[in-house]
């Protein structure tokens with residue numbers, strides 16, 4: 001049983017991904033700039049330390065500071081081992097990965113920037129990683145308190161609040177844990193210890209996770225005040241649309257074909273990577289601020305100033321860098337049908353106006369369909385929500401093209417907010433004014449069924465939600481007023 005422990009709880013299940021996962025190995029190949037991590041036998045490896053890191057940093061984020069000593073007690077510190085062991089997780093299916101491109105936008109030419117192009121190997125969301133975690137308790141431990149904190153982390157993991165791997169704000173690493181069984185071992189009891197020594201976990205009784213957690217309540221825990229705004233939206237295709245893929249799933253060869261991924265094992269589907277939405281969103285938010293006479297930086301130069309509203313919300317890579325607070329989850333097809341069509345193009349000689357004999361190319365593009373996505377903003381300021389809703393207004397008016405060939409009559413889409421959901425943790429008074437929150441695990445949630453009808457004149461919403469927009473509008477104007485007094489927010493850094 002090792003480590004001289006009295007009790008051990010073992011949780012077994014799997015981690016299922018909603019979007020692709022990238023765990024970098026720090027190595028590259030002919031195919032990609034960044035290979036997925038592998039073990040010595042070449043299997044895809046999600047290290048226990050990566051899961052532990054994400055698990056612990058999430059607990060640190062949501063638990064009050066007074067728990068830092070207990071968290072060190074549980075997860076270890078210098079010379080003191082962790083009570084919690086996350087096993088390395090291995091995926092043996094070599095065909096589970098594809099190469100995913102990343103693209104930056106050049107602010108001057110408005111085209112994809114070559115230097116910002118990088119790619120990486122990701123595991124497709126159809127594949128699950130096995131999960132095993134154990135917690136050891138000794139006589140001296142406050143077992144109830146430790147169990148409560150571990151369960152809080154597991155619940156958050158199960159509910160999709162813990163993301164894994166890289167590029168989280170660009171749509172990757174969204175996942176949820178499924179716990180299939182729990183073993184609760186009491187080594188002070190010979191009836192438990194002897195079968196365990198003989199047959200390992202096969203020798204001991206299994207609990208369901210529901211049974212294991214049924215007596216635990218989180219109400220006594222002191223949680224930090226956190227707000228999370230989820231915006232669920234749809235993207236409707238209005239014109240031929242394509243985000244270029246690598247054609248891995250096409251039977252014929254095309255010069256251009258839609259990016260696809262295995263969302264389930266049956267067949268690959270077209271999707272829109274979060275990164276393809278995040279770039280245009282950020283860029284349009286910059287434009288809105290610039291139009292209003294507010295400075296914000298161009299993040300493609302020097303990685304962002306780190307001070308302006310945009311850097312603060314979307315993140316920046318200059319200096320020590322900071323991950324943004326806005327997450328753009330990948331979009332997958334809704335139930336509505338996606339239609340594809342083949343196109344032949346002829347390149348025209350710019351001097352003679354005639355067709356170039358060898359410059360024909362073909363493309364397979366989407367002609368109609370609908371994708372569903374989610375944007376999450378952590379601890380949003382009201383003026384930040386107001387800014388994001390203004391980008392959504394442009395998206396609603398089909399004034400924000402996305403994807404390939406925007407100047408070829410491609411890429412016109414319409415974005416429609418389906419609903420917005422405020423979630424809050426801890427004692428938060430700030431968003432009380434919006435309405436009554438209902439319990440959702442340790443979180444409290446409040447749904448805004450925003451019937452969003454943007455038009456050129458402004459935001460238009462239904463009845464009782466006018467209040468919400470009025471609030472945002474007021475905060476937005478306050479923000480503008482405060483900024484106009486100090487237009488140099490970014491300049492001092494240049």
Ligand SMILES: [Zn+2]
Nearest residue numbers: 297305308311
């Ligand atoms: Zn900036």
